[in-house]
Amino acid sequence: MTLTVRRFLDAGRAALDLGLLQGEAHLDRAVREPALNRPGLALAGFLRYFAHRRIQVIGLAELTYLKGLAVDERAARLKAFFESGIPCIVLSRGIRPLPEMPALAESYGVPLLRTHQITGRFVQMAAVLIEELIAPRTRYQGTMIDINGIGTMIEGPPGVGKSETALSLIVRGYSLVADDLAELRRVSSGEILGTALDATRFHMEIRGLGIIHVPSLYGVTSVRREKRLDMIVRLERAMSAADEERTGLDAQTKDVLGVAVPFFRIAVVAGRDISNVVEAATLNFRLRQLGHDAAKELDQRLMQQLIAERPRTSD
Amino acid sequence: MTEASPGADGTAVRDVKVLNQYGIHARPAALLVKTASAFRADVMLEKDGVEVSAKSIMGLLTMEGHQGAKIRISARGDDAAAAVAALAELFEKKFFED
Numbered sequence: 001m002t003l004t005v006r007r008f009l010d011a012g013r014a015a016l017d018l019g020l021l022q023g024e025a026h027l028d029r030a031v032r033e034p035a036l037n038r039p040g041l042a043l044a045g046f047l048r049y050f051a052h053r054r055i056q057v058i059g060l061a062e063l064t065y066l067k068g069l070a071v072d073e074r075a076a077r078l079k080a081f082f083e084s085g086i087p088c089i090v091l092s093r094g095i096r097p098l099p100e101m102p103a104l105a106e107s108y109g110v111p112l113l114r115t116h117q118i119t120g121r122f123v124q125m126a127a128v129l130i131e132e133l134i135a136p137r138t139r140y141q142g143t144m145i146d147i148n149g150i151g152t153m154i155e156g157p158p159g160v161g162k163s164e165t166a167l168s169l170i171v172r173g174y175s176l177v178a179d180d181l182a183e184l185r186r187v188s189s190g191e192i193l194g195t196a197l198d199a200t201r202f203h204m205e206i207r208g209l210g211i212i213h214v215p216s217l218y219g220v221t222s223v224r225r226e227k228r229l230d231m232i233v234r235l236e237r238a239m240s241a242a243d244e245e246r247t248g249l250d251a252q253t254k255d256v257l258g259v260a261v262p263f264f265r266i267a268v269v270a271g272r273d274i275s276n277v278v279e280a281a282t283l284n285f286r287l288r289q290l291g292h293d294a295a296k297e298l299d300q301r302l303m304q305q306l307i308a309e310r311p312r313t314s315d
Numbered sequence: 316m317t318e319a320s321p322g323a324d325g326t327a328v329r330d331v332k333v334l335n336q337y338g339i340h341a342r343p344a345a346l347l348v349k350t351a352s353a354f355r356a357d358v359m360l361e362k363d364g365v366e367v368s369a370k371s372i373m374g375l376l377t378m379e380g381h382q383g384a385k386i387r388i389s390a391r392g393d394d395a396a397a398a399v400a401a402l403a404e405l406f407e408k409k410f411f412e413d
Contacts, residue, residue, distance in 0.1 A: 246345040246372050299341035302376060306338035310382040 356392025
């Protein structure tokens, strides 16, 4: 998703104390390189390697430097700065624009933004915000639950029992993240974070009951706003014996936003308590993260025994 | 090494030997179970008088099917002959391991 100056401004109004000084008409300009730049060297006349695709932040240092220049020198530097194709300028610390700036901003279509935050803090927080804004994201059909710290997505065809399985897990004390539809985004650490859509957050639809508000029924610990996605469990109605995992030796993954997420398929059969199976899957996953792979360990012990038992001379 | 006993009333039997180096550990057991589960017939494996279902992973893992062990495959049901043939083939092919 392209980052426009408008998106940056809208997201930054509350988070970064950002406001628009001028350039309403040019807010749809794209920030071609979603990052920040302090243009000290560019303003000093060194325009090679100038990161002109980034959001330009002018703080006290830049301002003081510009103020110290001769008037015509300053006009020339600022013109070169504006015409290089910069997406927008943020003046920090509540700085007022220099007298040349409004006209240049208007003629090159560069919006002028301002924050009252000090520059260092603004740059740090804006970098975090930009990362949020450009994180690859997708909507994912499934019910997401935090089971013992393992973010688990339960997916499957309609009516297979995703919400009912989630409900019995909630009754056991685990927390709902999103019912039936989750928003996933990949952050720079390579993790995927899942959250509910605002409209339906903390609600679930249970067939035969309708819509319930989970924390009202099960308390504040029964919901979670956001959770890292650790594994996906797919519930399937009809599943051939050949498809079902029987040993746990062959780990499967599913690609979500370019990340390989551990993936399990569970056949839904009458009389099988699926929430038990899902809970066991997450516990086993956790055990594996701690370095214990039960299936592999059993298999290795077994192979040793079998080797020891075979006759000395095998015919 | 194997002799097929012609089955009356939908039973089939065949004797095989474990050929692969590591014997019936988890992977071969899973392969046997998946193959056996594709048939309607009840399929059993027997070694030294102990019989386990070929559709049970845990059963197969306890049968100590090391290399050289003699195993009797038996099946009962309308597709018993095909089930026995399919399982015997896995033994002969060393479970695609060695």
